[in-house]
Amino acid sequence: MGNSALSRNVIVLDQKGKRRQSDVYPRFLSEIDYFWGVTPERMVIKNNVTNPLHQIDVSCGKILIEGSLIDSVGVTVDVTVSGVNGVDIGVEVNNTWYYIWLIYNPTTATVAGLFSTSSTNPTLPTGYTKKRLVGAVRNNVSSNFLRFKQINNMVWYDENYVTTLMVNNFNNTAYSSYDAAVWFPHVIASEILLKVACGDSTGDNAAVVTVRPNGFTLGEIRTNISAQVAGTLAVGQRLPVRMIMLSSVLDYKVSNAAESGDIYMDGFKLKLW
């Protein structure tokens, strides 16, 4: 991978378009470089096409890794491998979040990927002294990655709805709590995107599911007011909800016990840059 030096040559041309030698000077990060240093250029993270359940592809344009500006990145990281482009320490662990790091070896000017269960302090392979956190992937109880696509900070699952069902067929009328830590890496995510379904078998004219971030006492999101016709039985709707999160826990309830609700995870928004 190429590595642009932190100091870049800026060439000034005269009015005839000729280069003036005296005006070739090193300059600290240009405005454009600074921009990509803050935000990587079109970060794309997704399951590898051939081995989607244990390999992740990471690619982007310019990215700043602890002071080193990299022009482009394209790596595949394998959770069954140890070290560079693999897991930082130990062997694959199931039912866990693996944080996805890009690491850089300044001596060889090499960029690689790394999985770590740490979101703050991965164990770096020899020679790799710089790192940057760029995403996370869930390794499920069967040691298979959930399938997803991340573009910059936005992550959406590419899974069947049965797989991403978090809370099934609930009918509690007082708030209950659900810890969604399995479904989004809450330490590096700020919002979740849900599908919320509700049904009503009473024949009244409404069913209401209410969700809120745990920790909220007054604010709430009501959704799926359905059953447009009084007297119609067994009605249902499923609509999206986007919600900030204070922790990994959300609260949910229905408006009366004859109603039921389901909550699915669509994706989440990271807060990495």
Next chain:
Amino acid sequence: MFDETPSGMVVLNMGTATSFTQVDAREFIPYLCSNLIRLSLLAQDTTTDSGVVAYLRPNGFTNMTTFVYYSVGVQDATQNNNTLYAEIDMFIWDGYMQYSMTNAGERMWLYALGYELNLW
């Protein structure tokens, strides 16, 4: 958020396909720096069955083929032309999405309301 009349922001005009069909949204979202489009969804059922279900998914999300991505239930089994409006955020990664209705007689319109930049 766009400040345009809905008629000028039609992403899908009365879509009736019953298998996943690609929708080009590139006119309404700069997908290289934005990956979430906000849509106004209008789903309508012209039959007397029990509802209308609209499927939507990001382009290329093939594992989603078996489920209702966004279902909107208009459950009046006795009347025609049931209509439901919803505002949704849709993930876009290449400028396209896919939609499908569950059966003939259902149809859907999508209008672009805006998009969320993903620059910082």
